[in-house]
Amino acid sequence: MLMKGIQMDLISEDKLEGMTSMEKVRLILDEVKSGKILVLEKGLTPSEQNKLIELTMVEITPDNFSGIEIESYPVKHGSSFMGKLLGKTTVKTRLTVIGPADQLKTIKKDRDMISALVSTH
């Protein structure tokens, strides 16, 4: 029996680290526009989130694509010993779920849990 459903791709931190910001944003939009749900082991930086929002807005069309649903946890700030000496902090992004706005709906989200509903058209 042929199984029907929605494809979900889980992308590792290693793969994401080898990509540029634009490559990540392009990958996300292409996959989400084709109806997939993406789970990123390591999320996007704030500037990458800006790029994603901007490009999503550019690609919205009335009858085909109404945007994305994206959920991630707030970033964590850390500081290494050298970082402390230099007054620099590191930003640690966290797990992120992204899907087409008409198929992925967040039910509930708090600091450490995301609950979402995935639907077919």
Add this chain to the structure above:
Amino acid sequence: MGIIKKMKSKFKKKRARIGIYGPPNAGKTTLANRIIRDWTGDAMGSVSHVPHETRRARRREGVTINANGSSVTLDVIDTPGLATKIDFHDFMALGMNEEDSKRRAKEATEGVIEAVKWLDDLDGVILVMDATEDPYTQVNVTVIGNMEARRLPLLIVANKIDLPDSSPARIHGAFPQHPLVSVSALEGQNIDLLYKEIADHFG
């Protein structure tokens, strides 16, 4: 003018440019109107129950706020609501015809891009949240992440406390690392407290 005075004037901090951000219908323009009206006598823009009423950023220069014995002069930018999805059907459900809904949706997407671009040119942000809604939205996470990455001051406004379902405590629990003021921009509740916080954080 003496040398010290000259040096002071040369290095005097420029007027802070503060953006009012938040998701659609959080009450950004209502708040901007109240601030501008209280301190200049004018208004900023129109408000509506239909989301994305503000689709172009508006700037009001030189708004001087006096609170708690200190004075701060700001350029206030009221920005379009940030969103990751805009569906024209949502406007039709609120009574608009298809043509107007599609036009509003198109303008709203442009407004979101404009709001994101403005983040590069600000000295601080007032992030307005609807205190009756879940605060863990991507828009809130993105704006806060941007301000933290740039080490710029951020003041959270928990708006709509005149509504019975409002819960500023839920917002504070979500983002405890940032200062928060609970207000009703519509009714003016706690607005003096907001001005004090603005003077403290952006002065």
